[in-house]
Amino acid sequence: MDLKNIFNFKKDDIIAEKRTCKKCGKSTRYNELMANSMICPTCGEYMRMGAMERLEVTLDKGTFKEIDKSLKTKNPIDFPDYADKLDKAVKTSSLNEAVVCGLGKINGNKCAVFVMDSNFMMGSMGTVVGEKITRLFEKATHDKLPVIGFTTSGGARMQEGILSLMQMAKVSGAAKRHSDAGLLYVTVLTDPTTGGITASFAMQGDIIIAEPNALIGFAGQRVIEQTIGQKLPQGFQRSEFQLDHGFVDMIEERKRLKLTLSKILELHKPVNQ
């Protein structure tokens, strides 16, 4: 898989494009950034990765086979302006929904992978996101494959009302069956992982890894501040906070993630096969 296949526009355009680091303000060419796993070469800030970028740096070249790519969201509860929002999200993200699912290999280890993408309506989960992840778990259970999930999401998608909320239960059911079959599920929590995603499959991994300094929590920071009427402490709900409070197994640097994931996968390979 090369960059040209990942995106629906010309490779030259991407390479020429520059991105500005939110922390230090320096602009870096896209291909340089990608070669550096979307970490600012000047200040080391982790820029948010799209799903395709994440797959590019995580999976072995040419091994990713996407599943349910064409599944697109309609407007199940006729929410005002939702159809337009979806159209815009499809255009700006070059994706059909906020999660990309498929099968691939990590240093030769076969696995099922889902990657959420915050460029698509803040990675929020509606019925199609729930359905795609559920199907992936079901396929992985059937094929006896581990699941690696990269989360980034604002939570359940309000524009699909109660149906979005129910996806939390639906995915949990599929994750439970996968677990009951003795199969491995690893979640990688990336910035930001909040709301209904934290309160469901993000926290259901056998092993939970967080990227450094990712925002991970249930309630939104603004909501908590308004509720308690005070400012939140520095580092609240960040990866290091979650590690300190015992809710993630480890924090791993982005450039070491692939190696760490493959080590974990190798340690879980069936012994007699």
Added chain:
Amino acid sequence: MLKDKKTTKAYEKVLAARDGKRPSGGFYISRMLDNFIEFHGDRRYGDDSAIIGGIGFLKGEPVTVIAMERGDTIDERMKRHFGCPTPEGYRKALRLMKEAEKFNRPVICFIGSSGAYCGIDAEERGQGEAIAENLFEMMGLKVPVISVIIGEGGSGGALALGVCDTAVMLENSVYSVISPEGCASILWKDSAKAPEAAEVLKLTAQDLYKFDVIEKIIDETDRTSEEICYELKNFICDEIAEKKKLTTEELLQERYEKFRKIGA
């Protein structure tokens, strides 16, 4: 009391569901169960009084009941933080559900609060993880689970007691992914537009019945809460009897499919 006039307006239902005079979880326990004994604590950190849990007889059958309780007086409401459960509340609920599974008792959950407790301490003790664990474990709980929305069913905090075989809503209860005020402030930067948001969120019992998210609506109009309890109790007993005819595999398969089909 409950609303005395039928309404189809979503926000009127939201207000009815939140009405301070509306019965909370403890009321249903006291009217429906005999010999109820309350149990406390999550065996991990603490006890959350926003959730009442325990065992009792429902028409002669032992059941485990878990109910959100908002409290009546201001002092009690502060103590129970208006029925919004902390992680300890959800962990106590799960502990009691696992206990029910061991002794083969059906589980009944009463849901009615604006959502999971929101605060620094709740985040420090893993509010998200607590809810996630409940969803995961309830999907595999080997006894029948009946969940009843009695007031406001607030998002993930409600769903954490809502993974069930049969979902029931009272006529003027609501169940939503986000509060109408929260939705309005995100959508229109104006929480005063909550009535409009309530309509578009489709959060009424009648909406959820149409979406196949719930199985039963209990009428409230022109009925006393005693009459409502009577029907609810009979319905729950019938449902438990039906679910007990299933093998464990059938029960869990049906529960899986109940959620699997939503948005498939």
